Amino acid sequence: MSETLWDQLIYIVILLLKIVAVVVPLILTVAYYTYMERKVIGYMQLRRGPNRIGPAGLFQPFADVLKLLLKEIVLPANANKFLFVLAPVLSLAPAFAAWVVIPFNDWMVIADIDAGLLYLLAMSSIGVYGLIIAGWASNSKYAFLGSIRSCAQMVSYEIAMGFALVGVLILSGSLNLTEIVLAQQGGLLDWFWLPLLPLFVVYIISGLAETNRAPFDVAEGESEIVAGFHVEYAGAAFAVFFLAEYANMILISALTAILFAGGWLSPFEGLWLVGDTFLGQGSIFWFLLKTVFFMYLFLWWRATYPRYRYDQIMRLGWKVFVPITMGWVLVAAVFSVFGLVVRGS
Amino acid sequence: MPITEIVFYVFSLVMVSAGVAVITVRNPVYSALFLVLAFFSSAAIWLLLEAEFLAIVLILVYVGAVMVLFLFVVMMLDINLTPLKEGFIRYLPVGIVVAVLMAAELLLVIWSKGSFDQGAFPIPPPNPVGFSNTKALGELLFTNYLLAFEAAGVILLVAIIAAIALTLRKRVGEKRQNPAMQVRVQRDERVRLVKMDPEPRQGN
Structure with a gap:
C-alpha cells in the first residue's frame, strides 16, 4: 500500500513539474508578446515602440507587470464582490488548461488524450464565462454592454470554428492532436492548409474574433464603451484578464500551427539536400517558429485593419463563414473518400 | 478506499449540493452558475466511467453554449423576485x-x-488500451441507430426553422443595409471635388 502511495505521489510530482514546465515559459511568452506587439506595431507606424527600460526596451514587460501588481484593486461600490473577483480567474483557468493537450513535438505533451480536439473546443467555450461574469458583476453599463457583445460574438464564431475543425477531423481521421500532426507528414504541400484552404482562412479569422482581438475587438471598443467588460478592473485583477487574452492568442496560434501547418513537422521533409539535415527533421523548433509566425499575424492585422462594425461581425460569422465551412466540409469528405488527400504520406 | 471512490464521492457531493442550490438560491444568476457547476461535476463523474466523449460534449454543448445563452437572458431580464x-x-x-x-x-x-x-x-x-470512446459511439450512431439519429437531426432542424418563423416579423420603418452595395461603392458616388477659386480677401 505504501509502495503504491509512493508511486502515486511521484506521479503527481512529475505531472506538476510538467505543468510548471509549460506554464512558466507560457507566462514569459505572454510578457514578451506584449513587448513584441508594441515594437511591431511601433515600427509599422514609423515609431520605435518601448525603448527606455533596458537595452532596446527589453525590460519593459517587467516594469509593466510590477506597475500593475503595485496598483490598488478597486472594488466598485455596488459590485457583486465574490463574482467580481472570481471572473478573472474563470477567464484565465481555461486559457491555461487548454495547453495540456498541445503536442510540442512527437513526445512532448502533458496529456496525450484521444478526444484532444474536443477538449480544446470545450475549454475555449468555457472562456466566455469570465467575460460575462465580469461584465455583470461590475454593475456598470459599459462593462455589461462589452460582455454582451463579446459573449454573442464568441458563441457565433465558435460555430464556424467548430466546422473548420470538422474538416481537419475528416482528413486526419482522429481527434488526437499528435495523430492529426502525423497525418500531415510529407512537407509543406502535404499540410492541411492546402486542401483545407478556405477552412484555414476561416479558422484563423474566427480565432481573431474568438480572442476579441482587433479588428474584432468591439468587446472593448474604446471609442464607444471605454474598455468593455474590464472597465472596472484595476491592478492585478486587470493583469489576469490581460494574461488570459494573450495566452488565448498564443493558444490559437499554436493550434493553427498544429491543425493546418503541420505542427512540429519540417516544411523541407523529403527534399534533396536539406531533407537529411537538421532542417529536414521535425522538431520543437519548427513548432515554435510556426506559432510565432501566426502570433505575428495577429499583430500585423491589428496594425492594418480598422475595427469592424458590430452588425457586420455578426453577418460575417453567420452568413459568410458558416456556409463556407459547411460547404468545404463536404469537399473534404470527397477528398477523403476518393483518396485525393492521403493521410501521413 | 481507492482514489477513484474518493473522487466519485467528492464530485457527487458537489453535484447534488449544486443541484439543490439551483432551486434554493434567490439570485437567478447564481442559480444559472450553480447549474453550470452541476454540469461540470457530472462531466467529471462521466470521466470516471471512461465516457470521455460524453463528458467533454456535455461541457462543450451545455456549459459552453446552452448555459451561456441562459445566463445571457437571465442577466438581461430584470427579474422581480x-x-x-x-x-x-x-x-x-x-x-x-x-x-x-x-x-x-x-x-x-x-x-x-x-x-x-x-x-x-x-x-x-x-476498456482495453487503445479503445476509442468517440469511435465506438460514432460507429453505433451511424450503423445501428442511423434512423433514430437522422430523425433527431430532422426534428432539430424543424425546431430551428419553427423558432425563426415564429419570431420573424415584418416591422415597418426599419432601415436595412445591403453590405454588397456598401462594399461596391465607388469614390465618385460619395465624394465630389469642387474646383473653387480663392475668395477675394474680406475687410481692410
Whole structure:
C-alpha cells in the first residue's frame, strides 16, 4: 500500500513539474508578446515602440507587470464582490488548461488524450464565462454592454470554428492532436492548409474574433464603451484578464500551427539536400517558429485593419463563414473518400 | 478506499449540493452558475466511467453554449423576485406530481434489478488500451441507430426553422443595409471635388 502511495505521489510530482514546465515559459511568452506587439506595431507606424527600460526596451514587460501588481484593486461600490473577483480567474483557468493537450513535438505533451480536439473546443467555450461574469458583476453599463457583445460574438464564431475543425477531423481521421500532426507528414504541400484552404482562412479569422482581438475587438471598443467588460478592473485583477487574452492568442496560434501547418513537422521533409539535415527533421523548433509566425499575424492585422462594425461581425460569422465551412466540409469528405488527400504520406 | 471512490464521492457531493442550490438560491444568476457547476461535476463523474466523449460534449454543448445563452437572458431580464415567490404554493401540486413520477421511475429501474447492491449494478469492465470512446459511439450512431439519429437531426432542424418563423416579423420603418452595395461603392458616388477659386480677401 505504501509502495503504491509512493508511486502515486511521484506521479503527481512529475505531472506538476510538467505543468510548471509549460506554464512558466507560457507566462514569459505572454510578457514578451506584449513587448513584441508594441515594437511591431511601433515600427509599422514609423515609431520605435518601448525603448527606455533596458537595452532596446527589453525590460519593459517587467516594469509593466510590477506597475500593475503595485496598483490598488478597486472594488466598485455596488459590485457583486465574490463574482467580481472570481471572473478573472474563470477567464484565465481555461486559457491555461487548454495547453495540456498541445503536442510540442512527437513526445512532448502533458496529456496525450484521444478526444484532444474536443477538449480544446470545450475549454475555449468555457472562456466566455469570465467575460460575462465580469461584465455583470461590475454593475456598470459599459462593462455589461462589452460582455454582451463579446459573449454573442464568441458563441457565433465558435460555430464556424467548430466546422473548420470538422474538416481537419475528416482528413486526419482522429481527434488526437499528435495523430492529426502525423497525418500531415510529407512537407509543406502535404499540410492541411492546402486542401483545407478556405477552412484555414476561416479558422484563423474566427480565432481573431474568438480572442476579441482587433479588428474584432468591439468587446472593448474604446471609442464607444471605454474598455468593455474590464472597465472596472484595476491592478492585478486587470493583469489576469490581460494574461488570459494573450495566452488565448498564443493558444490559437499554436493550434493553427498544429491543425493546418503541420505542427512540429519540417516544411523541407523529403527534399534533396536539406531533407537529411537538421532542417529536414521535425522538431520543437519548427513548432515554435510556426506559432510565432501566426502570433505575428495577429499583430500585423491589428496594425492594418480598422475595427469592424458590430452588425457586420455578426453577418460575417453567420452568413459568410458558416456556409463556407459547411460547404468545404463536404469537399473534404470527397477528398477523403476518393483518396485525393492521403493521410501521413 | 481507492482514489477513484474518493473522487466519485467528492464530485457527487458537489453535484447534488449544486443541484439543490439551483432551486434554493434567490439570485437567478447564481442559480444559472450553480447549474453550470452541476454540469461540470457530472462531466467529471462521466470521466470516471471512461465516457470521455460524453463528458467533454456535455461541457462543450451545455456549459459552453446552452448555459451561456441562459445566463445571457437571465442577466438581461430584470427579474422581480416577489411574484416568483408567490407562485410557489400555486405550482407546488404540479411540482410534487413531477417529483413523485421521477422518483417512481428511478425506483422502477432499481426494482427491476431486484436490489441496489453492487451485484445488481456491477462496475463495467475497464476498456482495453487503445479503445476509442468517440469511435465506438460514432460507429453505433451511424450503423445501428442511423434512423433514430437522422430523425433527431430532422426534428432539430424543424425546431430551428419553427423558432425563426415564429419570431420573424415584418416591422415597418426599419432601415436595412445591403453590405454588397456598401462594399461596391465607388469614390465618385460619395465624394465630389469642387474646383473653387480663392475668395477675394474680406475687410481692410
